[in-house]
Amino acid sequence: MAIEAVLIDIEGVLGPLSFLDETLTPYASERLGAFIAAHGEEDEEIEEALDEAGRLMGGFSLKPAEAGALLLRWMKQGRKPTPLKIIQGRIWQEGYAAGAFRAEVHGDAGPSLAAWKAQGLRLFTFSSSSELAQKLWLSSAGSDAESLLDGFFDTRMGQKVEEEAYKAIAQEIGLAPAQILVLSENVDELDAAASAGLATLRIARAGGDSGRHPAVADLASIILP
Ligand SMILES: CSCCC(=O)C(=O)COP(=O)(O)O
Numbered sequence: 066m067a068i069e070a071v072l073i074d075i076e077g078v079l080g081p082l083s084f085l086d087e088t089l090t091p092y093a094s095e096r097l098g099a100f101i102a103a104h105g106e107e108d109e110e111i112e113e114a115l116d117e118a119g120r121l122m123g124g125f126s127l128k129p130a131e132a133g134a135l136l137l138r139w140m141k142q143g144r145k146p147t148p149l150k151i152i153q154g155r156i157w158q159e160g161y162a163a164g165a166f167r168a169e170v171h172g173d174a175g176p177s178l179a180a181w182k183a184q185g186l187r188l189f190t191f192s193s194s195s196e197l198a199q200k201l202w203l204s205s206a207g208s209d210a211e212s213l214l215d216g217f218f219d220t221r222m223g224q225k226v227e228e229e230a231y232k233a234i235a236q237e238i239g240l241a242p243a244q245i246l247v248l249s250e251n252v253d254e255l256d257a258a259a260s261a262g263l264a265t266l267r268i269a270r271a272g273g274d275s276g277r278h279p280a281v282a283d284l285a286s287i288i289l290p
């Protein structure tokens with residue numbers, strides 16, 4: 066079955082892994098408590114995210130300090146539930162606006178996306194970060210990638226290591242799973258995508274084990290039929 070769409074990871078594929086660990090995560094950790102105190106009771110999106118965090122904990126109504134501690138714990142555990150990613154995205158939005166940092170996109174991202182688009186492929190992201198955080202990353206890097214993308218998927222479709230998320234995305238895009246190629250640096254994500262029947266390709270910019278998936282060193286090395 067011919068590939069009709071490409072589902073692309075951001076951190077690790079379009080941009081460097083280090084930006085999350087070295088810049089975005091510390092920035093959000095340091096501001097989480099103050100951000101929740103300032104917005105937790107007056108901003109609908111943040112209120113809803115905190116309610117959802119409480120539901121995920123079994124139906125608790127969390128006080129701001131409890132919510133801050135819970136989200137920090139999730140971050141330390143490497144968990145990526147949607148309410149955490151929504152709140153992180155809003156904190157990062159303030160950081161980008163204040164000029165605290167700028168994101169980077171790898172040099173091969175724009176030209177590769179443009180070439181695939183010109184071939185008639187549909188292009189989507191799938192990131193653990195919120196749709197807002199994805200768009201901020203790409204636009205702050207001055208990349209034209211955003212304008213080439215047909216849609217942005219995030220954890221509202223499910224976690225990236227869960228097969229069900231990829232089935233839901235295939236249904237949303239309206240293609241058979243085998244018509245979608247997933248690009249990620251993360252083998253667990255590719256395993257989940259392959260279990261759902263999607264085609265997979267590991268982007269191994271830093272090398273490493275690709276498990277059962279084919280791999281290339283960068284986006285420029287991909288030739289799509
Ligand atoms: C694109 S903003 C920061 C990335 C992030 O928050 C994350 O959890 C990892 O993202 P990925 O694109 O690798 O799913």
Ligand SMILES: [Mg+2]
Nearest residue numbers: 074075076077
């Ligand atoms: Mg990634």
